[in-house]
Amino acid sequence: MKKGSLLFSAILLLFILIACTESSSTGTDQNEKEESSSEEASSDEQKKEETKPPQPYQPIEPAEDAKPLKESMSEEQLAKMPKVEAHGGERERMIPVGETLVKGAEDQTDGPLKDHRLVAYYGHPNSTNMGILGEMEPDALMEKLKEQTQAYSNADPERPAIPTIELISTVAQRDPGSNGKHYTRTPPEQIDKYAKLAKENDALLMLDVQLGTDSVIHQVKLLEKWLKLPHVHLAIDTEFHVEEGETPGIDLGQVNGAEVQEAVDYLSKLVEENNLPDKIILVHQFMDEALTNKEAIQPTENIEVALNYDGWGPAATKMSLYRKFVRNEAVQYGGFKIFYNKDEPVLTPEEVLTLDPNPAIINYQ
DSSP states (O other), X not given: OOHHHHHHHHHHHHHHHHHHHHHHHHHHHHHHHHHXXXXXXXXXXXXXXXXXXXXXXXXXXXXXXXXXXXXXXXXXHHHBOOHHHHTTSOOBOSSOTTOOBOTTOOOOSOOGGGTOEEEEEEEBTTBSSSOGGGTSOHHHHHHHHHHHHHHHHHHOTTSOEEEEEEEEEEEEOSSOTTTTSSEEEOOHHHHHHHHHHHHHTTOEEEEEEEEETSOHHHHHHHTHHHHTSTTEEEEEEEEEEOOXXXXXXXXXXXXXXXXXXXXXXXXXXXXXXXXXXXXXXXXEESSGGGEEOGGGOOOOSSEEEEEEEOOOSBXXXXXXXXXXXIITTOSSEEEEEEOTTTSBSXXXXXXXXXXXXXXXXXXXX
């Protein structure tokens, strides 16, 4: 082989070696960058968890002699739902006693419902017809609420209950009113008063909206001042959301699940941007027509969603409808409303906790 050819081959080999070295170096650098990026993301996530504010409530501690549900229930109660809930169908439990998430659901939050139960008093301070909130002075109300909450902590000591005030912040009305939207807002000073009452008692405040002809998202935005408080949550009364030309209280209202999801996403962003504790959205329903398109409702990493059956009347009928609307159709958690003056009979906490699944929220009107 000629010298020129040998020299050319040597130079070519040298270039190949250099190229391989650079490629290897580039690959190593890329791997190091990816590992570094992954470590940074993990570190950011860890910092986020470490800086997440604590939940601002104090559950009512169970009595020392309180027995876990699994010890206080019979073998039949542990294995089967109540006969009236089954309504002639199969009685096998879908969810084990003591668990509150509906089948297939998960909770990625650090919200109140993950390890606790809410016991709420519902109503408006200016009306004795809209719930217990209007029947009692604030301090007496809080004392009675704590007693009722204590009963649930005693009934299920492994899931201590949190006292909660569910205040109607927007009242639907038959008259269109000055805004033409068939609702009137609760005075801000009254909301402030109950927000303070809840905070002073390590309780939660849930602001309930009766929509009239207004949109869900607009009502949520009107409450943003209070929703930025760590202990304040949201409830949506679907039956009072009517179309233009209809009248709340005469025409049955309806909310589409997509509208609820707008509220979920909005509140989720509010939590993130303001570094707030994770929150709850409670959605009331007592008839099929009142809430449609439930599959559109998706909880987030910082918002828990509970579907609340809030009809009144014979207890057996209510338990059966809880199966229909909550057990079989709920999104994440279930709720159950009790009417002190309208239910027949008024169920005890022990009876409520035989439901499948166990309600995560029980509200009283």
